Amino acid sequence: MKLKYTLLIMVLAIWSVLNAQPRLSDPGATKETVALFSNLFKIRQKGYLLGHQDALAYGVNWKYQKGKSDIKDVVGDYPSLYGWELGHLEIGADLNLDSVPFDKMKSFIKKGYSRGGVITLSWHGNNPLTGKSAWDAAPGSVASILPGGTKHEVFLQQLDRVAVFLSDLKGKKGESIPILFRPFHELTGHWFWWGAKTCTAEEYIRLFRFTVNYLRQDKQLHNLIIVYNTGTEFGTKTEFLERYPGDEFVDVLSFDTYQHSSQAVDTAFVTKLKHSLSVIDDVARERNKLAAVGEIGFNKIPYSDWFTQVLQPALRDHKMAYVLLWRNAGYKHQDGTTEFYAPYKGHASANNFLRYYNAPETIFQKEARTLKLYK
Ligand code: BMA
Secondary structure (H helix, E strand, O other): HHHHHHHHHHHHHHHHHHHHHOOOOOOOHHHHHHHHHHHHHHHHHOOEEEEEOOOEEOOOOOOOOOOOOOOHHHOOOOOOOOEEOOOOOOOOOEEOOOOOOOHHHHHHHHHHHHHHOOOOOOOOOOOOOOOOOOOOOOOOHHHHHHOOOHHHHHHHHHHHHHHHHHHOOOOOOOOOOOEEOOOOOOOOOOOOOOOOOOOOOHHHHHHHHHHHHHHHHHHHOOOOEEEEEEEEOOOHHHOOOOOOOOOOOOOOOEEEEHHHHHHHHOHHHHHHHHHHHHHHHHHHHHHOOOOOOOOOOOHEOOOOHHHHHHHHHHHOOOOOOOEOOOOOOEEEEOOEEEEEOOOOOOOHHHHHHHHHOOOOOOEHHHHHHHHHHOE
């Protein structure tokens, strides 16, 4: 009797350990992709990767200078997560929508990976129905590109171009570079053609599943870690999951958020941020997925202690795998606005960012390299 009982306990213990093992939604994922995913789980005991969009391409007042990055100029180290943007790849352009040449982007991706960093890709793709931008939220856009829709073939051609780019990202040994792929992001917002006002939940889910299946099965891409990404519109787990494509199609649960108000510490923003973090933290734990912040920032960092007084404390009690600061575009001639979310040398928040860098939980490039995320 006693032996039976001990055996049962052992079986249960093994079962729960096995079940707690993070499993990628792609059963055929490459070994580097599997390793990255499980290492991102592990590092959460210690902290999270700090990312920056377009970090190596340009910053405030500079473009394409070898080895340069605004973050590196401030802390002497690169971010550990590099965000890049695919918009306009789908129409066969040589430059993305923010004028980054795709051939340069490829070499930056390879560079970041060779340093032991991690790559995430977003896709502000043009609207296949109207041919206009990602922000053209024309009704019926999603329906038109699903199988049987009038623009399905156009969408397939777009996906084919994305697939060619993704399959071309190789490390030194010819291995595919694992990518945190974040398509159809900020899905709960209304500004993109795949947004919540432009399609039904069912249509969004079909689009997401179709895209993942097409890249995985038809294109045989097995280096993708799939990121589901909402805006801040959700308040509850049910709302967060309203358009969730399902555990077999998603690996990372995330949302995007920005502080817009002029107050230094905006308590409403902080309260909402903490709440959103706890919602995705809970859902991720229940589903054995990773949680992360897809994009975050306070444009122009008007409050110089923002990193240690707002971002750091909000994240402290949550298990995020990574956080991505959006791009340091600087002055934008197209619309006359200025945009940057990470400090640059000489900016008032530089010292504060250095303190944030030195915090035990933030992981930048040098530390990421020692963590051997692909082994
Ligand atoms: C937005 C802004 C735009 C940019 C777009 C896609 O948030 O930064 O200037 O074109 O992201 O990268």
